[in-house]
Structure formats: C-alpha cells, structure tokens
Amino acid sequence: MDNIDIGLAVSAGLLFMVVIGVRVAFAAALAGLAGLIWIFWAKKGYDASQFVWALTVAVKTAGSVPHSKISSQALSLIPTFILIGYLAYYAGLTKALFEAAKRWVGWLPGGLGVSTVFATAGFAAVSGASVATSAVFARIAIPEMLKIGYDKRFAAGVVACAGTMASLIPPSAILVIYAIIVEQDVGSLLLAGFLPGAFSALVYGALVVVLALSFKNFGPPVRGFTWGERFKSLPGALPIFFVITIIIFFIYNPFGGDAWGTPTEGGALGAFVVFLMALMRGMRWPQFKDALLESAKLSVMIFTIIWGVLIYVRFLGFADLPGVFADWISGLEQSPMLTLILILMAYAVLGMFMDAIGMLLLTLPVVFPAVIALNGGVGVTAADSAFGMSSTGCAIWFGIIVVKMAELCLITPPIGLNCFVVAGVRPDISVQDVFRGASPFFIADALTIAALIAFPGIVLYLPELLLGG
Structure with missing residues (x-):
C-alpha cells in the first residue's frame, strides 16, 4: 500500500x-x-x-x-475568552442583559424568546464558549418563559440554538482555532464574525416572531414596561459593550494608528475588567473559584x-492526503460553487457524529486547501477567482461559513452538545424535548448560510474596511 x-x-x-x-x-x-x-x-x-x-x-x-x-500564543485567547464569560455570569451581567432585552423587545410576539436571542448574542460577545452560554441562559431565560406559559420544548430550543452564536460572535474560541489551523490572521477572523453574528441573531429573532404569530399561545408577549423602565435597564447592560469595545480596540484601532495591543492582551484585559465588575457586584471567593474551575475544565477539554x-x-x-484531495476537488467538472455546497452538506452530516471543534480540526487540513484551490489557488486576485474574492478573503469567508455550519453540530442529534447541556441544567426538560424545540431553527441557520454564500460582503465588509484585507 x-x-x-x-x-x-x-x-x-x-x-x-x-x-x-x-x-x-x-x-x-x-x-x-x-x-x-x-x-x-x-x-x-x-x-x-x-x-x-x-x-x-x-x-x-x-x-x-x-x-x-x-x-502558540494565539491559543492563549481561548481560556481568557472562556473566563470572561463565566466572570460575566457571576457579575450579574447576563441577568442585566436579559432584563434589558425583555423590557425593550418583550412586547413582540414571542417576546421573551426574542429577548433571549438578543441577550444571548450580547453575552456571546464576551464569552467564547457556546456550551457556557447555553448553560447560563438555561438558568435565566427558561424559568421566565415557562412562568408566562411558553411551551417548554420551544423555550429550551431557543436557549440551545441562541447559545450557538457564541461560536460565531467574537470573541469565539472556534474562530481562533480555525485561524491557527489555516494560518490566517486571528484579528481578521474575529472582526469578520461580528456582522454575520448580528445577522444570525436577527434571523433567529424573526423566526421566533413568525412561530409565535403562527401558533396560538405559542409565545405570548410581555407588555407593561414604561419608557422610563426601559431606559433604566440600560446601565446594567452597558459593561458588556465596554468589554466589547476593549477587545475591538486591541484587534484594531478604529480611530487610526496602531492597535493598542494584541488580541491576546485584549482578552486578558477584558477578563480583568469583568473580574473587577464582578467584585463590585458582590462576587466572593466561592463564586470566583467556580468560575476558575469551570474555565479550566472547558479549556482542558478544548x-x-x-x-x-x-x-x-x-x-x-x-x-499527503490534503494535496491529493485538493487536486481532486479542483479537477471536478462542475461549478466551484456547487462543489462548495456539497462540501458544506458533508459538514452537516459529520455534525451528527462529531462535536464542532473536533470536526473542524479533523477536516480543515484536507478541506481548506481544496476550497482555496476551487477559488483559484493561493495568491489569486478577486478578478481572477471563482468566488469573486482574493485567496485571503476566501479564507476568511469560508471560515465564517464553516463555523456557522459547525454551530449545527451543537444542536444536531444525536450528540448536539448544547441540547444536552440545557437538559442537564433543566432536569424537568428531556433532551428529546430540547432537540424538538431546536428543530425549527435549522431553517434559520439554512437561510443564514445561504445569505452568507450569496452576499460575501456580510462577512468581508469589516475586515476590508478596518484592516484593508
């Protein structure tokens, strides 16, 4: 042989x-x-x-x-991002985010579901771990939804699916891993995740509204908040945006000039700021120890x-399998876009049997060179490429799409980790119920992925604007 x-x-x-x-x-x-x-x-x-x-x-x-x-220094981002998420939970920032979202959008059909999606998106911007995000909001959002009559399967499904956005919205541990494997700039990948993450949240929110309008008593709205109560909820959520700003400035300085530091330094400073906030909000040694232990466990697993x-x-x-596979893929007598779609469909199948990180680590060394070859090869310009973008732009664009595909692994039976986490936090809800509640969100994910493929500008706008790449 x-x-x-x-x-x-x-x-x-x-x-x-x-x-x-x-x-x-x-x-x-x-x-x-x-x-x-x-x-x-x-x-x-x-x-x-x-x-x-x-x-x-x-x-x-x-x-x-x-x-x-x-x-690798870049991998030191992962434990700091995870620690930020756990510290934010003990600082009470998650409850403040959910309360603000509830007061501002709770009046919509399925209002608490929409609030959960937007609050989760905000929390994902300081937490790099989908599992931690789902676990936190299973404790906060599900009881609120059940209290006013939400179907328990739908409530659990919203939390499990919204938690997947932490894989896409920076700071994202999976985006960091992707950047390391394919040898791309971490800062560019993190910037590229913002708009697709926000777009994904909007699609999730729209789906919740449509479901609530389609089925009677599916997701009753929450009304009665005055404008004064709404504005009063904002200060509690502002620390999240402060931490996001710190991380952005360490990736790129929007006002011009050199960045303040490296993404790793930004993550460390963000963790320190959230730590101070948690102390001011009453965190004590037992909670701090739990945050450190949970961060260590998840980091060791990754x-x-x-x-x-x-x-x-x-x-x-x-x-030499990567080279052979790339040559075979680029030699197929069909359109590069059709080949890309078939590759993404293969990821959907693999997601039924593998966790997201493992799947990307196993496949990217073979698949990534093939996708770059489909686009026209390393160093190709946008004018000469198959997908209408340079090889660097293709690497960023494919990274965001494949990470979005990896999110499906977190809610896909039989091993959708987010669904098991939600069921573990809520013993009154079976994992089968969580999977059923999550199933409508496959439509939202399919629409999001289709939009990212059809309109690459959603992915590449920020990196091209801020980094010129």
Whole structure:
C-alpha cells in the first residue's frame, strides 16, 4: 500500500471509532499514532526488525505535537475568552442583559424568546464558549418563559440554538482555532464574525416572531414596561459593550494608528475588567473559584481535542492526503460553487457524529486547501477567482461559513452538545424535548448560510474596511 492508501485506511478507522463512541481527541490521537507507525514501517518494507525503529520515530513525532502546537500564543485567547464569560455570569451581567432585552423587545410576539436571542448574542460577545452560554441562559431565560406559559420544548430550543452564536460572535474560541489551523490572521477572523453574528441573531429573532404569530399561545408577549423602565435597564447592560469595545480596540484601532495591543492582551484585559465588575457586584471567593474551575475544565477539554487531532493532522501530512484531495476537488467538472455546497452538506452530516471543534480540526487540513484551490489557488486576485474574492478573503469567508455550519453540530442529534447541556441544567426538560424545540431553527441557520454564500460582503465588509484585507 502507498501512503495515500494508508491515509484512507487510517481515516476510515478514525471515523469508525468516532461512530462507536470513542472521544474525538483519543480516536484522532490513536489513529494518528497508528498511521505514523504504519507509514514509517512501510518505508522499511515491513521488515520485522525495523518495527521498533518505526514505533520509536512515530512516538517521537507524535510526542512533539502537543507542546509545539499548544504553546502558540494565539491559543492563549481561548481560556481568557472562556473566563470572561463565566466572570460575566457571576457579575450579574447576563441577568442585566436579559432584563434589558425583555423590557425593550418583550412586547413582540414571542417576546421573551426574542429577548433571549438578543441577550444571548450580547453575552456571546464576551464569552467564547457556546456550551457556557447555553448553560447560563438555561438558568435565566427558561424559568421566565415557562412562568408566562411558553411551551417548554420551544423555550429550551431557543436557549440551545441562541447559545450557538457564541461560536460565531467574537470573541469565539472556534474562530481562533480555525485561524491557527489555516494560518490566517486571528484579528481578521474575529472582526469578520461580528456582522454575520448580528445577522444570525436577527434571523433567529424573526423566526421566533413568525412561530409565535403562527401558533396560538405559542409565545405570548410581555407588555407593561414604561419608557422610563426601559431606559433604566440600560446601565446594567452597558459593561458588556465596554468589554466589547476593549477587545475591538486591541484587534484594531478604529480611530487610526496602531492597535493598542494584541488580541491576546485584549482578552486578558477584558477578563480583568469583568473580574473587577464582578467584585463590585458582590462576587466572593466561592463564586470566583467556580468560575476558575469551570474555565479550566472547558479549556482542558478544548486543548485535549486540539492536541489529539493535531497528531492525526501530522499523519495526514506524511500521507499527503490534503494535496491529493485538493487536486481532486479542483479537477471536478462542475461549478466551484456547487462543489462548495456539497462540501458544506458533508459538514452537516459529520455534525451528527462529531462535536464542532473536533470536526473542524479533523477536516480543515484536507478541506481548506481544496476550497482555496476551487477559488483559484493561493495568491489569486478577486478578478481572477471563482468566488469573486482574493485567496485571503476566501479564507476568511469560508471560515465564517464553516463555523456557522459547525454551530449545527451543537444542536444536531444525536450528540448536539448544547441540547444536552440545557437538559442537564433543566432536569424537568428531556433532551428529546430540547432537540424538538431546536428543530425549527435549522431553517434559520439554512437561510443564514445561504445569505452568507450569496452576499460575501456580510462577512468581508469589516475586515476590508478596518484592516484593508
């Protein structure tokens, strides 16, 4: 067998392990190590006396991955973004956001559902973790909706789906991981996520209104708030926008000149500001300890997936699968846009069996070069490209779209993590009910993805305006 055959066989074994329930991190690490041993041993003609040599080289190669890749400074953004979210919860900012949203848009049909979507979008702008966002709003929003007669499945579905926006709205841990894997600028990716994230929130909100108008008593509105009460709710939500402003200035200085610092420094300063807010609002040592522990647990989970999958990615490099796949994709006799849509459909299927981070880490080393090849290759200009954008613009545009596709993993049965989190926080609501409540939002996600494909300017406007890229 040549290297390509070995790569395909090992990849099939990885998919089998994932389907039978092996954690992605461990399945990828095992598959990558086995593949490296296989390739090195094959180079020696499967000589039995050379097996120990192949094993030794493979272990050394795999062993160099965790430190060399995880020590990247850009990845230090992930724990700081996650910490911001947990500290914001203990600072009471989530309740303040939800209360402000309720007073301003609660009068709409399905008003509390719309309020949940917009409050979640605001919280997502300081939290890089979808799971944490869903867990927080399951405690805050669902009781409010149930109290006035919302269907429990719909209430749970709104929270689970709205929580996925933390994957897209900066600061996003998944966008950081995407930037590292495809070697793109983190700041550009984070900026590119703002408008698609806001657009996604508007589509979710519109869907809630349509459902509430279509079904009687589906989502009763909340009325009775005066203009004075509405304006009184705003100061409690302003700290969120203050933290967002800090992060934006550290990515890019809108007033011209050099940025204040790196995105990593912006994330650290944002965490410190939210920490001070939490202290002023009554956070004590037990809450602070919980925030640190929850941040550490989620960070360790993400980093474990990263290093496990990167061992498999190192094996893919030796097998040369990314190059072969890119050549095959670019050689198909069909329109590049149709090929892109088929790739996205494959992501929708994979999302039924993998978590979002694991899926992107496993596929991007193969799929990303193929998409760039479809567009015309590295260094292509917008005028000569298939998708009407430069190779850098294509990398950013595809990143936002594929992260939006990854959001589907968080609400797709059988392993939609957000749905399990909401059901875990609310024992009175089964995970089956959460999945049923989330199902209408697949329509909203499909419309959002279609709009991002049809109108790339939604993604590229901010990066081109502020960074000139």
